[in-house]
């Protein structure tokens with residue numbers, strides 16, 4: 117039995133950022149991961165993730181301001197460049213399933229600048245994009261790419277250099293509160309800690325069951341695919357933005373990043389799986405759907421050169437969880453609801469605050485564990501936001 121101030125369960129992006137934040141504050145912390153660091157079975161691997169201000173509620177837009185500041189702080193602390201600014205386009209076809217007005221109102225409420233563009237303006241500014249007539253777009257110049265696997269590794273490195281203990285190949289099998297502290301159980305022994313942060317994403321539900329917490333999570337196995345454009349110069353950063361197609365089905369994509377290929381994917385297009393029963397194999401039907409869509413929007417994307425699978429963990433309302441368990445506040449939960457990577461350093465800072473005894477402010481109310489959407493089994497899931 118070894119003792120620490122805090123244990124963090126799961127060393128994906130959120131857990132690694134939390135361990136780094138705690139260690140940098142001088143707390144004694146152990147980060148426990150069931151697999152090896154940098155594995156590809158969860159949600160934080162692969163090359164890139166979108167960082168953006170454009171969101172559908174003022175609460176999220178406000179949190180994105182923290183995210184940009186926290187990424188800048190992480191770059192400073194690690195001495196590495198992590199944010200590649202590309203500009204971002206939210207594309208709303210005629211009768212889009214996702215209302216543009218939500219995004220306009222949210223960014224206006226938070227004073228975030230953007231441009232409203234029509235189809236011809238989009239096509240003339242970005243030759244790689246051919247949206248259908250009647251498409252409107254919101255362009256936000258600060259949208260960027262942050263590195264998924266590399267960003268997570270940077271947090272793990274920062275944590276280790278500040279004295280954190282990172283334990284791998286060690287599944288946590290239980291969390292047992294007692295009057296004097298909390299015991300974190302593993303098959304290789306247990307840890308006695310003052311508080312626990314659970315950042316286990318697709319594996320979260322089973323760890324919280326003993327506390328009577330049901331989150332109504334749905335885990336899907338998503339797929340991203342890479343394409344080799346005929347004219348790479350039309351898809352380079354500066355000539356091509358990150359983009360999101362705000363309809364049902366919804367798709368998103370990136371300019372070339374790290375090499376000459378471009379990446380794209382469908383949002384919430386994968387089959388429902390359990391965390392341990394994912395296939396990991398490329399899905400030809402998902403690739404066909406994406407390729408058909410790109411043939412319309414970005415016909416120069418070229419032929420596909422590879423795909424990767426990755427897990428989404430969806431709450432019923434697709435809102436985050438960033439909250440202590442009300443009945444056991446020494447256990448704190450962080451869950452990104454399949455759009456949390458851009459907020460990883462912010463999750464890290466905020467979860468560390470709460471794990472060290474801080475009380476979450478009202479701005480985090482939308483992410484509480486006891487919100488109706490998580491407590492009411494009859495809540496209708498809504499994932500496209």
Ligand SMILES: Cc1cc2nc3c(=O)[nH]c(=O)nc-3n(C[C@H](O)[C@H](O)[C@H](O)COP(=O)(O)OP(=O)(O)OC[C@H]3O[C@@H](n4cnc5c(N)ncnc54)[C@H](O)[C@@H]3O)c2cc1C
Nearest residue numbers: 126128129130150158159160166288319426452456457458
């Ligand atoms: C295809 C795809 C595209 C995405 N695009 C974006 C994007 O553009 N922008 C964005 O902001 N977000 C995006 N996301 C979402 C984002 O990647 C995730 O929200 C984020 O990575 C979640 O990080 P995590 O640390 O919570 O989860 P994970 O990386 O899955 O980490 C959880 C860790 O907990 C470990 N674990 C679980 N149970 C236990 C246990 N009992 N004991 C020990 N360890 C355990 C797991 O092994 C795992 O390593 C995307 C996700 C996917 C899949």
